[in-house]
Structures are given as C-alpha cells and as structure tokens.
Amino acid sequence: MNKLSIGPQLRTTSVLVVHLLVMHCSRGQSKLIGSSQPIVAxxxxxxxxxxxxxxxxxxxxxxxEWSTSELDLRFVFVWRAGQELVKTKHPSYKGRTSLFTDELKQGNISLKLCKVKxxxxxxxxxxxxNLNKASLVELVVGAAASPVISLKEIEVIKGGVVLQCESKGWYPEPELLWLDTEGxxxxAGPTETVRGPDDLYTVSSRVTVEKRHSNNITCRVKQSNINQIRETQIHVPDGLFDVLFSSLIVILSLGVGLAVSFMLIVFIxxxxxxxxxxxxxxxxxxxxxxKKSKHVNQLMTESQKLKKERQKSEDQIQQLENRIxxxxxxxxxxxxxxxxxxxx
Incomplete structure (x- = not known):
C-alpha cells in the first residue's frame, strides 16, 4: 500500500496541529464529533x-470537506453550495464516497466509503x-481468510508426512503458526509471504508431522492489528503412520533384495x-x-629340401669327378x- 510522501515525523506534526485546531474551534455551542476509537473495516x-x-x-x-493525511490532505469528498464537487475528489476515491444528504439538516456529515481497499x-x-470545526477519524483496514491444509509429501524414510498450509487474502501481513493438539x-519451515497487486497477502508454510506428534494438527493465521484469527485443523490417523512403517519395511526389504541381486549380477x-x-x-x-609350430615345420621342410639339393649337388660333383x-x-x-x- 502506498503511503503519503511526507515523512512520519511531519505527518505526526500535521495530526497534532489538526488536533489543536479542533480543540480551539470546539469552544462554540456545537461540537464536531468523530470517533474516539479506530474504525476497523x-x-x-x-x-x-x-x-x-x-x-x-x-x-x-x-x-x-473530507480529506486524508494519506493523500497529503487531499480531498476524498467536498460538498459546497448544496452539491458535491466531483472535480476535487482524488481519483482513487472516485465513485466510492458519499454523504447522507437527507441527514445534513440534522448535522450528520458522516462519510460512506464503499468497497474498502x-x-x-x-x-x-x-x-x-463555515464553522471552522474539524474532527479526526482513524480507519484501520484489514482482510482475513481461512487457511487451507493439504498433504504435499510422504517421507517414508523419516516416517512422517509433510503438510502445507496456505491462506490467501490477508491485510495487513499476518502471522502463521502450526500447533499440536495441546496448543x-x-x-516448521519458514513462512513464505507474497503480496499481490491488490495489496493482499498470501502466506504459506510446511511442517513435517511424525508419529511422535499428536494426531490433530492446527494451522493458525492471525493478525493482531485487526484482531483476526483464522485456523484450520486436520486429523492425521495412526493408520497412516502404520502404513508408512510397513512401507518402510517393504522398501528396506526391497532395497536389501535389490542390493543382493545387484551384487550377484555384478559377481556373475x-x-x-x-x-x-x-x-x-x-x-x-x-x-x-x-603359429610357431607351423613356422618350425616350415623351417624343417626347407632344411630337408636344402639337404636334398645339397645331396644332389654332391652327386653331380661326384659324377663330374668320375667323368674327369x-x-x-x-x-x-x-x-x-x-x-x-x-x-x-
């Protein structure tokens, strides 16, 4: 939400000045009365x-005149000479503010504000x-919505379930808590906060619920400024944890079996x-x-061949000698x- 551009100290000084003016101008017979308590909308x-x-x-x-310090004292409604001056109204209040014109004769100048933002x-x-009289009215705007709990994960190894709580449409920013049966x-995990274009907040958080916890889990969203609390409860049955334990045994058995099978396969x-x-x-x-045997046989064959050729040569030489x-x-x-x- 966009606040006024002047600083907090100047705004406080402006409000004090207005209060002094109200006290100074209230010395006549009639008093302009607003509301001593903030109006919560x-x-x-x-x-x-x-x-x-x-x-x-x-x-x-x-x-x-109706004006607001949030707009540097610019007008949200002006009535003059028996009619509204539309041109002086701030654009953000166009079509949303009005007076009870039939009660002006009774001194009622209360402002009706529609579709509060x-x-x-x-x-x-x-x-x-005309009377130089003024009064202040504090408006506190809030919005609240019931949270929604959903099952997000099942952590078989830890033997627990993960729950998520989400609540949309809050203003101002709320606080989210997880509670057991005893309060x-x-x-839980950190709260995630998202502010939308409509200035409303969405908050969400996750918690892991184990068997040691109680069965009834509550998600509570609260905003102290507007005194609003919304909560939702969910029951986690014991049977779910028994199923998780059985599933864990099955998974471990399968894991051991797969490990043994894997080792056997690796061995094979x-x-x-x-x-x-x-x-x-x-x-x-x-x-x-x-190959070597073949090579040896080949060498032996060649050797025998050489021996035969040698013998043949010797025979030829002998024949030549005899002839000679x-x-x-x-x-x-x-x-x-x-x-x-x-x-x-």
Missing part, C-alpha cells in the same frame, strides 16, 4: 466514517469550513568377464603355439698310343 466492505454536530445544526448549505487505511479529517507450537558379470579373458588368453596362446677321371684315363691311353716315348 474489512477489504471490500462498505463502511461509515462517523462525524456529526452535537447539538445538531443544519449544514446542508455549508462547505463540508487496503490503500484506504489512514487518518481522515472531517471539516466544516504447542510445532517447529565379473566372473564371465574373467572367464572370457582367460579363454581368450588360452586361444591366443594356442594360436601362438600353432675317365677322360683323364682315355687321354692317357691315347697319349701312350700316339706318343710311346711320352710317359706321364
């Missing part, structure tokens, strides 16, 4: 800010210019991997042995025949 309501002369004086032909809160000045405040996979690697090594060794000897003998015989004197 709910957002959206139609309310009346009381102001009247006592004893009664006809003010129908006088100049009557949070921004309407503040101090209002009722002033009769003791429960430890590792065993197969090791077995596969061992088989691969054996096959590689076998292939290597076969034979030729030498033939040559010697011819020499002896042809050359008898020649002796080798």
């Amino acid at each position: 709910t957002v959206g309501d139609d309310i009346i800010l009381p102001c009247h002369l006592e004893p009664a004086v006809d003010v129908a032909a006088m100049t009557l 949070p921004a309407d809160e503040g101090t209002y000045l009722c002033f009769i210019a 003791k405040i429960l430890s 996979v590792l065993w197969r991997i090791i077995k596969s690697k061992r088989r691969q090594r054996e096959e590689n060794y076998k292939m290597e042995v076969e 000897q034979e030729l030498e003998k033939q040559l010697q015989a011819k020499n002896e025949k042809w050359f008898p004197w020649f002796r080798s």
Whole structure:
C-alpha cells in the first residue's frame, strides 16, 4: 500500500496541529464529533466514517470537506453550495464516497466509503469550513481468510508426512503458526509471504508431522492489528503412520533384495568377464603355439629340401669327378698310343 510522501515525523506534526485546531474551534455551542476509537473495516466492505454536530445544526448549505493525511490532505469528498464537487475528489476515491444528504439538516456529515481497499487505511479529517470545526477519524483496514491444509509429501524414510498450509487474502501481513493438539507450537519451515497487486497477502508454510506428534494438527493465521484469527485443523490417523512403517519395511526389504541381486549380477558379470579373458588368453596362446609350430615345420621342410639339393649337388660333383677321371684315363691311353716315348 502506498503511503503519503511526507515523512512520519511531519505527518505526526500535521495530526497534532489538526488536533489543536479542533480543540480551539470546539469552544462554540456545537461540537464536531468523530470517533474516539479506530474504525476497523474489512477489504471490500462498505463502511461509515462517523462525524456529526452535537447539538445538531443544519449544514446542508455549508462547505463540508473530507480529506486524508494519506493523500497529503487531499480531498476524498467536498460538498459546497448544496452539491458535491466531483472535480476535487482524488481519483482513487472516485465513485466510492458519499454523504447522507437527507441527514445534513440534522448535522450528520458522516462519510460512506464503499468497497474498502487496503490503500484506504489512514487518518481522515472531517471539516466544516463555515464553522471552522474539524474532527479526526482513524480507519484501520484489514482482510482475513481461512487457511487451507493439504498433504504435499510422504517421507517414508523419516516416517512422517509433510503438510502445507496456505491462506490467501490477508491485510495487513499476518502471522502463521502450526500447533499440536495441546496448543504447542510445532517447529516448521519458514513462512513464505507474497503480496499481490491488490495489496493482499498470501502466506504459506510446511511442517513435517511424525508419529511422535499428536494426531490433530492446527494451522493458525492471525493478525493482531485487526484482531483476526483464522485456523484450520486436520486429523492425521495412526493408520497412516502404520502404513508408512510397513512401507518402510517393504522398501528396506526391497532395497536389501535389490542390493543382493545387484551384487550377484555384478559377481556373475565379473566372473564371465574373467572367464572370457582367460579363454581368450588360452586361444591366443594356442594360436601362438600353432603359429610357431607351423613356422618350425616350415623351417624343417626347407632344411630337408636344402639337404636334398645339397645331396644332389654332391652327386653331380661326384659324377663330374668320375667323368674327369675317365677322360683323364682315355687321354692317357691315347697319349701312350700316339706318343710311346711320352710317359706321364
């Protein structure tokens, strides 16, 4: 809600000055009476800010003014020469303020304010210019709404449930509390507060309820300034916690079973991997042995081949030597025949 632009000290001084004027101007026969207690209104309501002369004086032909310090003493309603001066009215109050014109002759200049908004809160000045009389009326605006509790989560491991409480449409900003059956405040998460474009607040909070807590849980939203309290209660049955405990046992059992199964699967996979690697090594060794054996056989074959070729060569050499000897003998015989004197 937008407050007036002047500072708090100046506003207080202005209100004191108005009070002094009221005291000074109340020395005549009639007194302008407002309200000694703040007027508390709910957002959206139609309310009346009381102001009247006592004893009664006809003010129908006088100049009557309603203004508020929240608007730097700008007008929310002006009555002059028997009619309303619409042009002087602040735009935020257009179509929402009026007087009881048929009661002006009885000195009643109370202001009717329709569809109250949070921004309407503040101090209002009722002033009769002709009599130089004034009175103050304090308006306190509030709004309240019942909270709503919902189940948000189930924490099986902790054996508890998470409840959320939300309340929309408050003004001013309220306080949210969680209570057990005995009215003791429960430890809850931080309250989240959101202020909407209509200046109304929405508050929400979460709490984890465990079996050690009582079954009846209350969410209370309160605003001390407007003396408003709204609360909602929810019953958490014992059976729910028994179900959570059973679910926890089932989950733990499943967890253990899954862990054992996982370990078994891992063992089987590792065993197969090791077995596969061992088989691969054996096959590689076998292939290597076969390869070397084949190479040895090839070398032996080549060796035998070389031996045969060597033997063949030796046989050829021997044949050549025999042939040479034979030729030498033939040559010697011819020499002896042809050359008898020649002796080798």
